[in-house]
Amino acid sequence: MSGIVSYGAYVPCWRLARQAIAPGSRGEKAIAGPDEDSLTMAVAATVDCLNGLNREEVDALLFASTSAPFKEKQLSTTVAAAADLRQDIFTADVANSLKAGTAALKLALDAIKAGSAKQALVTAADCRLGAPGSEFEQSCGDGAAALLIGQENVAVHIEASHSFSNEIFDTWRLEDDLFIRSWESRFAQTEGYLKVVREAVSTAMQRNSLNPKDFARLILSAPDPRRATELARALGFDPSTQLQPLLFDVMGNTG
Template identity: 35%
Template sequence: MRGILSFGAYVPRLRLRREAIVRSHSWYDASLSAHRGGERAMCNFDEDAITMAVEAARDCLSGLDTAPVDDLLLASTSLPYASRLNSSIVAQALNLAENVGAIDIASSQRGATSALIQALRGGAARGALVVASDRRKAKAASAQELLYGDAAGAVLVGDGPVIAEPLALESRTIDMADHYRGAGAVTDTYWEERWIREEGHTAQIPQAIAAALRQAEIPPGQVDALCVALPQKSAAQRIAKLAGIAPDRVRDTLAATVGNAGCAHPLLMLAHALGAAAPGQVLVLVAFGQGVDVLVLRTTPALAALPRRAGAEGWMARGKAEDNYMKFLVFNDMLALERGMRADNDKLTPLSVEYRNRKAVHGFVGGRCGACGTAQWPRADVCVNPACGAVGAQEDLPFADTPARVMSYTADRLAYSPSPPACYGMVQFEGGGRLMMDFTDVDEDELAVGLALRMSFRIKAYDAARGYTRYFWKATAAHPMENKHADGNS
């Protein structure tokens, strides 16, 4: 049976309170106060669509002994590169085999669901990892600045013990430009909201849902969860009523806690729904944008046996409230900041060097000596153990998922950081291996010798002169569940 084998999600740690945005713009537009409730997920300065995609994919693949990934499909409307395969960076960070197929799906609000539908319809024995991630920018004092949120979702599709089987897959393509972003533009342009609601949402979505349910031979009354990935208030309830689905079956759109994550939002909502679902339930997933995608899925008994993962709920629980709206503007390059002399250096990345070291840099692969068992990063021809010194005995050893702890740390206020102080220190990995690393998503007062850590794929530096983003791994505080794992407890 072909269907969904696993799911994952990622939501950044920082959550900007909408009240802080409204308070900053109250002098200009008092109507923004209608959106002042709740908070929106906000990327740190070292996060983007690629780093979030990696984290969501890692969450999706966690706990699986064998993950049959033959194809990687990355959907986003905010990828950093226009003429480089962004999904190749994600594939390398996940240490997928070089014979994996990879494709970027851009310029579509329905990119994630369209990719998922194609994966579910795909050929036999092809495992597909569908990942969606968006970090969209919005004009200051716009409603979108309040309604947007940064996040990612991932779904693994293939044959085997599926946790959800497709009952119907419905796609409709209608060229209605409710909003758009032209080539070279930074933010989207929106048309009138009532027109979008009446000619778009109300006129197109209920009919597509009805067609999908007919195809699945499921009456509306048997739908257990309806996921409508729209940012407008009450839109999901209105669509449910028109489709004949009970209002209490409408899933939380996560508007108050995350915001709308654009292309990634359908997969984020699906991960949230699957994390709370029981076997045998019918889920309907809806995405809108130049048409409608509708997926009707039924969960299976295998869902209960899926290894535990953070999922949407777990990442949302790790949030930290942020009230500094200026920090949000700076992190999103919407406000020019005086960075000082220490930031004034050429960040040229020799592409040949990065290529030769891609497994070590993007994949975070070190080595273990086959003679004495010593672990080290980076991998080298000679073992670093002075009592060994074996030559040519190194075997690949991935470090990304290895528990680690703080061995020493520094909070540096002289070195440049977009979010001072710059925190870094020596990290000791379980089973051997240590290196000096940057810390991220950890406050200065949280740092302590022995603090349990997990690795996170992040932006290391950005070459503004050439538009090149350099990625590497950073250390961040482990979740309490991960702390137990690091201690060797269950």
């Protein structure tokens, strides 16, 4: 069975206290340095993921980001070159949505299942900017993660997945936009995030004959801790005992 062979991460050392943005706000968020962006952070996470492993065995690399520093250039090849991977591997960029990371993970799993790759590395990174005074200015943090997917020496098996797609204009950026745009926050979260993720998770459990009590932990990607708690409760999980705490107060929402 395919799964996660190794993992890596990179979080910038710089922090910005939310108190400096909005008095009374709690926690802080990770901020990329002046010489960092989503590409350099993805490289750092990839190198961390491959530490001590044979890089010649990696057959594919996928880079996921909504904030790539280039509008037109394949950056997965740059990551592969910086990580000293073979030149004959498959590379691809996945973008335009915070779902890009899980989409790249699904593509990697499918490639391994089809036999076109024995090991595939997925790296995701973001440096999203919120407009001054916006909710995104307080919530968005910078960071990167990488996963090596394979069928041998698997540490975490990926047993099943389910996707659900729903067209909605909740959060977006136009071609020349520097800052994230969004409809009214409650609409974006209720009709966007909460509705779609609830449908995907509940259907995945139903198709695999599982229910909330079968899980020790629920790990969610969420805009903030309140939304994660709300979603966990809606799915039938106990937020106090089953929901894995977010790193929102020390890193922010890293995409």
